Amino acid sequence: MDKVIQELKELEVGKVLEKEPLANHTTIKIGGPADILVIPKNIQAIRDTMKVIKKHNVKWTAIGRGSNLLVLDEGIRGVVIKLGTGIDHIKIDGETVRAGGGCSVVRLATGISKKGLSGLEFAAGIPGSVGGAVYMNAGAHGSDISRILVKALILFQDGTLEWLSNEEMLFSYRTSILQNKRPGICLEAVFQLEQKERDIIIEQMQKNKDYRKETQPVSNPCAGSIFRNPLPDHAGKLIEQAGLKGYQIGGAKVSEMHGNFIINAGGATAKDVLDLITFIQKTIKEKYGVDMHTEVEMIGEKR
Structure with missing residues (x-):
C-alpha cells in the first residue's frame, strides 16, 4: 500500500490519510479504520485516484457524509474515497x-x-x-x-x-x-x-425540519432510519408496538423518540448495532410475522 499512498500524494489528488478511523466520518460515530482514505479535491482527482487503484489492483469503496452508513469494526481494506469538499458544487x-x-x-x-x-x-x-x-x-x-x-x-x-x-x-x-x-x-x-x-x-x-426535530433523535449520533418500511406497515410503529423503544445492547440503543432509529448511546461498536438489529428482526418476525430489511448501508470487515 506504500506505493499506492506515494503515487496518490505525488498526483496531489487531495487529502490522503492512512489508517484513518471511519468513526470520524460517520454520523453514528462508529467504524474501524480505512487502510487509505482519500478526500479528492475535484472530479479529475477521482479519475486520477481510480487510475492508481486500477494500476495496483486495490479494492476501493466510496462514502459521502456518512449518514445511513454503518462501517464495521475492522474497518475497510484498500482505498476509501470520501466525496466532500471539492465535489460539492x-x-x-x-x-x-x-x-x-x-x-x-x-x-x-x-x-x-x-x-x-x-x-x-x-x-x-x-x-x-x-x-x-x-x-x-x-x-x-x-x-x-x-x-x-x-x-x-x-x-x-x-x-x-x-x-x-x-x-x-x-x-x-x-x-x-x-x-x-x-x-x-x-x-x-x-x-x-x-x-x-x-x-x-x-x-x-421549515415545517419538514421541525417535524424531523420533533420526531427523530437528530441530536444523538445515529445513522438515520435503520429499516425499510415493510409497507403498508411502518418499521418504527412495529418496533414501538413490540415494546423495543429504549432497548439496548452494549452502547447501541433503540431511540425512545423513534423506534426506527438506533443511537450510539456511548462507546457503541458496529457489533452492538448488528446484534441489536438481529434482535429487532427476530422479535418483529415472532410477534407479527413481518420480515424487517435494513435500509442502512453496511460496509467493511466484521471483528
Whole structure:
C-alpha cells in the first residue's frame, strides 16, 4: 500500500490519510479504520485516484457524509474515497440544477429554496450527500429523488464514468440500480425543479425540519432510519408496538423518540448495532410475522 499512498500524494489528488478511523466520518460515530482514505479535491482527482487503484489492483469503496452508513469494526481494506469538499458544487440554470455528489442535501435544498425553486422541500433536514441520496433514492414526506432527477454521472467499479438517465437508474423505494445491478457512486446529479413562490417553499421546508426535530433523535449520533418500511406497515410503529423503544445492547440503543432509529448511546461498536438489529428482526418476525430489511448501508470487515 506504500506505493499506492506515494503515487496518490505525488498526483496531489487531495487529502490522503492512512489508517484513518471511519468513526470520524460517520454520523453514528462508529467504524474501524480505512487502510487509505482519500478526500479528492475535484472530479479529475477521482479519475486520477481510480487510475492508481486500477494500476495496483486495490479494492476501493466510496462514502459521502456518512449518514445511513454503518462501517464495521475492522474497518475497510484498500482505498476509501470520501466525496466532500471539492465535489460539492451547485450550478443553477433556470429551473435546472447541477450538483456535485459531495454536496450536502441540506445545503442544496436551502440554496435552491432561496431562488424560488421547488422540488426538494422533502429533503429539509436530511443529513446526507447528493451522491448518497441518489444512490438510495432518498425520500421523505411522500416524495423522493426519483421525482426530480434528470440524470446522474456515475463512477462504476471498473473506473469508467457514465451519465445515466432517470429511467436507467431503475429507481424504486429506497433503491437504485447502483445498489446491486450496476454498483457505482454518483459524482454529479442534474435535477429538474419548478419555479414557485419562495415564501411558500421556505415555509414548507421549515415545517419538514421541525417535524424531523420533533420526531427523530437528530441530536444523538445515529445513522438515520435503520429499516425499510415493510409497507403498508411502518418499521418504527412495529418496533414501538413490540415494546423495543429504549432497548439496548452494549452502547447501541433503540431511540425512545423513534423506534426506527438506533443511537450510539456511548462507546457503541458496529457489533452492538448488528446484534441489536438481529434482535429487532427476530422479535418483529415472532410477534407479527413481518420480515424487517435494513435500509442502512453496511460496509467493511466484521471483528
